Amino acid sequence: QVQLVQSGAEVKRPGASVKVSCKASGYTFTNYDINWVRQATGQGLEWMGWMNPHSGDTGYAQEFQGRVTMTRDTSKSTAYMELSSLRSEDTAVYYCATLTIPRSVGMDVWGQGTTVSVAS
């Protein structure tokens, strides 16, 4: 079945960077865009950006411009999200998600989430 499996929890110091992976299976990785969404504890969902695994094209939310980089390794069917200059406010669960419904908008397949904790 179609699924996205993310890397494990991370603990980082302020100012450091974190790189979260998202491995796709059950479909052709390059067929569907990957989105990244985060959620701070007790807060709502926040869209961070998207990546086209076929072309490598990316688009980032303004709030993360200059701090986030989304890449992929097509040989591993894996997408990556790296966030730099971490601060305490970046403590959150980070999700990757994709949409397998043609010619539509939304996210129907989600990873299990990766907890990133930023603390000194």
Add this chain to the structure above:
Amino acid sequence: QSALAQPASVSGSPGQSITLSCTGTSSDIGGHDYVSWYQQHPGKAPKLMIYDVSNRPSGVSNRFSGSKSGNTASLTISGLQAEDEADYYCSSYRSSSTPCVFGTGTKVTVL
């Protein structure tokens, strides 16, 4: 990215119908037929319930329905069940540079 506005909480008794609202602008909800709704139980990843305003993904109960009028989208849950108690988020396409903006979220309580 300014979030779409949702009521903080909505409640209903089992068997009742409830409607959740999601208010945006002519730049997002009002300008595109790309509204999605997500259900999220505590500690779980969100689940897509409605896409493209009113379409249900395979496997989602037909008790869930979506609609849109002007700058406001709505999610109706009919025949409310205990398992429907969760947080619900709307999202909309806004522009090519902001293809996704989420709502503030609504907590649904089944009394």
